[in-house]
Amino acid sequence: MEARRKERIDRGIKVRSEGIYVVSSLKEMLYVAGPRVFLMAGLLLLPLVLEMAPYWKRVVNIMCVYGLLAISFDFLANIVGLVCLGGAMFIGVGGYMTAIFNVYLHCPVYLAIPLAGLSGASICTILLLPCLSLRGVYFAIVTLMYPLLFTRIIEALNILGGTNGITGLDSFPNQYLENYVIIILLLVFLFGLRRLMDEDIGLVLRGVKDNDQSVRASGINVTHLKALAVFIASFIGCLGGAYLAHLYMWAGLSLFALDFSIIPIAAVTIGGGGSMLGAVIGTFILVPLSEFLRFFGTFRIVIYCLILTGFIVFKSEGLLPYFARKYDQFERWAKI
């Protein structure tokens, strides 16, 4: 029996569309822009398509919030190398901050959400600062604890509405705004972060994960960089939380729920880490799935965890790199 192996070769069109030569013909331009335009147009049209099903429009909103969280997890874990086990912390802090701005200080919605993002991100960064100068599992440990801690403190001190939460937040003026605010936020951060990764700062941030000693040797302060990365990630997460609080018109303890921590992690693992796009694709698979599994209650978390473990062990690259390979390369059997 003759020995054969599978070899993968880049498609001609991929090679031709690398670099400036991509403008040589319409076909090459379409090849590069196609998937991106498809994603953008698909997301922007989704609320119009779902006009008949208002329930699913709401699911799309929540899906985009999870998408933001997944992007921020992916950015922290696979670019900077900080594993955040408590995405719920970002959501909760953002939600409560917007409630404070909106209900107590009477800021309008369009002011309260950005303010909540900025102040929430500052709070999260300051709280996480002690573990940023360390390597290893400390960041994961501390982020795991904070959501539990916030819940306990709010319960114990009976501040910020206690177990009832803060009610009476303003809702969005109309439904289209409600849909498009979060969709556009998601798209902006998705492509913005991808762009940021191609800048110099992106290279340095990757360096922090791969070899922090060399970054330090270049005269760059690693702790400052990590703080910056945490600020960016928690800003994205807090915006999501602030949006969610206005969507529910309520900020309560369930903003610190476990779902916000585990679904983004599962989404990144399924979609494939490191590219942000994989994170978004993962949420687009998981969140609708979780709507179908609503009947199971907390058992859904078990299902996510099992999917997650399965992907980590058996297909650790995730779905997006797999499909990207199919898109960019072809395979054939070759004799050895």
Next chain:
Amino acid sequence: MDILVYGIINSVTLSLLSLGFTLVYSISRLPNFAHGALYITTGYFIWLFLNGLGLNYPLSIILGIALTSLIGAMMYRLILIRIRGMEISEIIATYAIGLAIIEGLRWGGLRGTTFTLPSFASGSRDILGVSVDDQRLLVVVIGFAVFVLLYLFVHLTRNGLALRGIAQDERAAMMLGIDSDRMAVVSFAMGSSLAGLSAALILPLGNIVVEAGYNVLVFSIAVSVIGGLGSWTGAIIASFIIGFAQILTEKFLSAHFQMVIALLAIIITLLIKPSGILGRQKELEERV
């Protein structure tokens, strides 16, 4: 006086809870985020054997602990062994397994006051003028016995020395013919059975509730970070610090703040001495 007595009881309880986590981390360098889940699983198993199958109490405790240590060993042998060395995946995988177990039990109806284990000893006696029930005394006695046995095991037996070798320097130990993966399986089995043992001792004091899984995880992590990740003596010292701090907060503030104390202690440790009380040898590796 009751601060002293209950402080000691609480501290021994904490160190029993956290010893499993510390042991696994020191030997295999894997943060076992499923520790709390294993703790609560043992409680459920014992309850199941006792009430579902009608076995007698000592037998169901032994079976429960054995089953839990089997789960721990299988967790390493089937899943974690494949992702060893990928730090992000290790953390996520153990966390996911732990969540799956805890939330699975919650879904399976483990809530409310229906799940209780009978205590071994029901009486109570006076110690230094403080009335203490026998079950808590038993926890202290068995806790100290476990420390001594563990100390003897890792200093006198062949397997124990191999475990210590891996913990101190994995490559050198491998050069001497110690199988790192086999030792990691052993460490997971031992860590899980310690979690199980503490569950069997402590759960009769109250109801089996799922939330205890998270609390146990948080406290055992706090203790092992403060003692220095992977240092056993450090963990025992740290559990005395946290144990007394908890009793004091409970006395002067309220029980709600116990977790706040744990996290504050972690943060202060990370700020002042990140490698913990006795984690000196790994200090250079952990600082950026």
